[in-house]
Amino acid sequence: MSDLTRLSAAALADALSSGETSSVEATQAHLDRIAAVEGAVHAFLHVSTDEALATAADVDARRAAGEQLHALAGVPIAVKDVVVTQGLPTTAGSKILEGWVPPYDATLVEKIKAAGLPILGKTNMDEFAMGSSTEHSAYGNTHNPWDLDRIPGGSGGGSAAAVAAYEAPLAIGTDTGGSIRQPAAVTGTVGVKPTYGGVSRYGLIALASSLDQAGPVTRTVLDSALLHELIGGHDPRDSTSLAEPLPALVAAARLGAAADLSGVRVGVITELQGEGYQPGVLARFEESLELLRGAGAEIVEVSCPRFTYALAAYYLILPAEASSNLAKFDGMRFGLRVIPDDNPTAERVMSATRGQGFGDEVKRRIILGTYALSAGYYDAYYGSAQKVRTLIQRDFAAAFEKADVLVSPTAPTTAFKLGEKLDDPLAMYLNDVATIPANLAGVPGLSLPSGLSDDGLPVGFQVLAPAKADDRLYRVGAALEALLENEWGGPLLGRAPELETR
Amino acid sequence: MSSLSRDEVARVAGLARIDLTSAELDRLAGELDVIVESVARVSEIATPDVPATSHPLPLSNVFRTDVPVAPVDRDAVLASAPAAQDGKFLVPQILGEDS
Secondary structure (H helix, E strand, C coil), rough: CHHHCCHHHHHHHHHHCCCCHHHHHHHHHHHHHHHHHHHHHHHEEEEEEEHHHHHHHHHHHHHHCCCCCCCCCCCEEECCCCECCEEEECCCCCCCCCCCCCCCCCHHHHHHHHHCCECCCCCCCCCHHCCCCCCCCCCCCCCCCCEEEEEECCCCCCHHHHHHCCCCCCEEECCCCCCCCHHHHCCCEEEEEEECCECCCECCCCCCCCCCCCEEEECCHCCCCCCCHHHHHCCCCCCCCCCCCCHHHHHHHHHHHHCCCCEEEEEEHHHHCCCCCHHHHHHHHHHHHHHHCCCCEEEEEEECHHHHHHHHHHHHHHHHHHHHHHHHHCCCCCCCCCCCCCCHHHHHHHHHHHHHHHCCCHHHHHHHHHHHHHCCHHHHHHHHHHHHHHHHHHHHHHHHHCCCCEEEEEECCCCEEEECCCCHHHHHHHCCCCCCCHHHHCCEEEEEEECCCCCEEEEEEEECCCCCCCCHHHHHHHHHHHHHHHHHCCCCHHHHHCCCCC | CCCCCCCHHHHHHCCCCCCCCCHHHHHHHHHHHHHHHHHHHHCCCCCCCCCCCCCCCCCCCCCCCCCCCCCCCHHHHHHCCCCEEEEECCCCCCCCCCC
């Protein structure tokens, strides 16, 4: 069999079910790849070699015994370190959780284990998912496989880089303001933020509970649909989990691959283009629109005027919720405890622990959130931000009257250099200007590669759909993917430079 | 809109129970002032007639069935605690905070 790490998850699943290869062989191939390129990429915080191979051997034995298995059984996967995994260290990229081993599994991890996907390890991320470059990890930078001097996006830069570098065919991400979609855009991969409540949040270390959503990180649209169907669905342990079943996502992706979009109305969001977007990003976006039009889609322009306030509302709502959610890191029940010298009462231990255990960006956001919620400022800041949230939902509702899906560039720029925006928090926040509105409204979004910009780096194309209509993302995404790959003569990642292996 | 002074950042950091060094306070005060000034523009369109949204998809009265289920294993929880004794979390002195 040729290089197993280059196969899509769907193709690897086929090779496993037909007996062309085994899960042990496929898992070992990915572990070997990890060993060969991690020195350059650093996508993983922990590699679970023994556990992954044990799962793989178990799946192979069950398959040999004729057991009916899940379609993705035996296909290895990487999991973002913000998702708790029983028996595997989970840090959320923070020193405050260094060495913590969770006593339980997130619901989505239970589903992955039940389906027999070997977990290769935990991926790097901005501390507590706060960031757009993975540079806020307490455990070092992850490097973009397209150019090792550049950021892999964030907060899920580890998951995106692992998939882009063929270290894993599948990965789990979480998206609070773009942390699945923006890394996908800058690494030339596919990422999906499901409808809020579509995938259980039980066992995600919460950043902002009304915005967080877990989803798939893959190299193809079909692979995302397969993984989304596996991890999605109602969970009684998450009170915000949607009760209704998921739409047929895999079927939508397969339908879309035929690239016939007759009758589909595609809305171009006026406010998510133009100033601040690189010319090369806009050029690839326009070319993709032409392809969609050629496939029969009707392209309409829609205006969402209040989206220009989304970033401001987001940077009040997220810090406010985070300041509350992160109060649990108090040095009492898990993680780091720092004992100050004089009179170490619980409150002083708490302050010392948080002062030493949290990084700069986490401190910045907790203090901002505490301020926004404090007496005298609540109405002006948090209260106003919640009203803006209503207005953004209304803009989405009006736009979806005119269009079945909405589209924009996923991120305004391609991957920037490591360190370039680290000292300018506001400039860093602008990376998520196009992805944040979906989180505020709870609607689903997908990013897929739409070509290379003038600088030779990948550009992402974002598709947004109404809540609970995630299937539309997959239909339109798979259609555009097929049209683009037809033009390119293969996947965009095929054009990434080969990493040096050791 | 008020600007965020160094003293105000120190007060809020105290509320959030985060010890900051003097250098951190200097830097954070400058950065947070810029951020607060930028996000304050939400008030431009947040008029009194607009209702607030706290949650993207409204759900109410979500209960699970009233059936006992096994809790997470106590020893497994305590194994990752900073300190434990007699099957309980061992925590620092909680009284006399103000002494």
